[in-house]
Amino acid sequence: MSAPVQIAIAFVSVAVLLGLMAVVKRLAAARDISAEVQRKLVHIGTGLYALSLPWLFTDDWPVYMLVGLTLIVMAILRLPAFAKGGIGETLHGVERQSYGDLLLALAVGTVFLLSDGQAILYILPIATLTLADAAAALTGSRYGRKFFTIEDGQKSIEGSTAFFMITLVIAMVCLLLLSDVSRPNVILLAVMVAAFGTLVEADSWRGFDNFFLPTGLLIFLATHLDSSWQELFLFMGIFMVALVLFLRVAPQFGITTHAARVYVIATFLLISVTAFQNTVLPLLVFVMHAIAHRLNPCKGDYPALDIVAVVALSSFGWLIVGSVVGANALMYYGLMSVGLCVGLIAAGLGRSAIWVRAGAALVVGTGLFGLYSVLMLYNPAFVRWPGDMTAVGALVIVLMVIAVSLQPVLFDTHRAAKLTGLALLVPGLGYGMKVIGA
Structure with missing residues (x-):
């Protein structure tokens, strides 16, 4: 197929999406369809179309x-002109804040890239997002009677049950038709996919399930598709023990039950996608955030969830950049994590004298860079291709110490997003310059 034809198909595809939204809006006006049902109709149509992309x-x-x-x-x-009264109302007619529309498109591109042509790694996550997620929302809104609370609302046991059952069927069908997994492992994997997916969907907020659900399932499958049943049982046992232990410890740091479950999910996804030495610093970010929030609480609505979201999204961002460019980005990702820890400590000491927070942040940064240098030694040569990172690391630490220590009040709101953006600046520029120079 020629390039002009493929470009034309891409533009036609966007036109089809807009047409679907227009049809849903007209049907909603004629038949009094609720805003939630409108969103899910567009969600299903978009997801089904996405399944055809390969x-x-x-x-x-x-x-x-x-x-x-x-x-x-x-x-x-x-934009207000389209979100209220226009076809954008089919997506933004609900009262709660959601980024689901943007995250759905981002998830399709991410899963398509990371699946690397393996049908099972693309079809199963996108089919689950398309069908099971919509079924959970519609079942919960129509038949929900028993609810559990998350930070930005509530979800129903009935909706989660519908999600589990439909995901179980999807997983079994996909594993049987698109993989060579043994029959006993098909059942075990399908149950684990359904359980893991249900937990991710139930604990997601602001539409983040549209991204974390398919990408999380892709990582789980890519890691465990060829695992033995003994390894699968071991993974499941460790996950459950970690979940129980963290739920007990979390209240001591002011972390809610919902946020504690999200932390455990994020931790296991990090451990699944890379070697252990590359997870230490991102996990320390969660610890530093808890300490900083206890010392100087962030004024955001859901700070414990925000830090998970920014770490997860930036982690996938570095993974995608490395895959597209062809130059591993783990060393720069590690420096971003160091910078984020330094910024969190400085923000947490925001009520102290400037020399106290700057000095503490500098000491923490120096120590973490030493830890970073040791951890990177355990990576293979293709990860350590950038060479000596002392200069880049020093710039990251100095920038975070100066920026946050001088104006800590700027980081009292939206702390996670602001600090992540700042911590990304030097590693991002450094990676780009190194790639160009190479």
């Missing part, structure tokens, strides 16, 4: 172009 295009780049176009269109539809 066969619709002969090259990969038109898929990424389509994802980019969709993100632009979704951003435009968030």
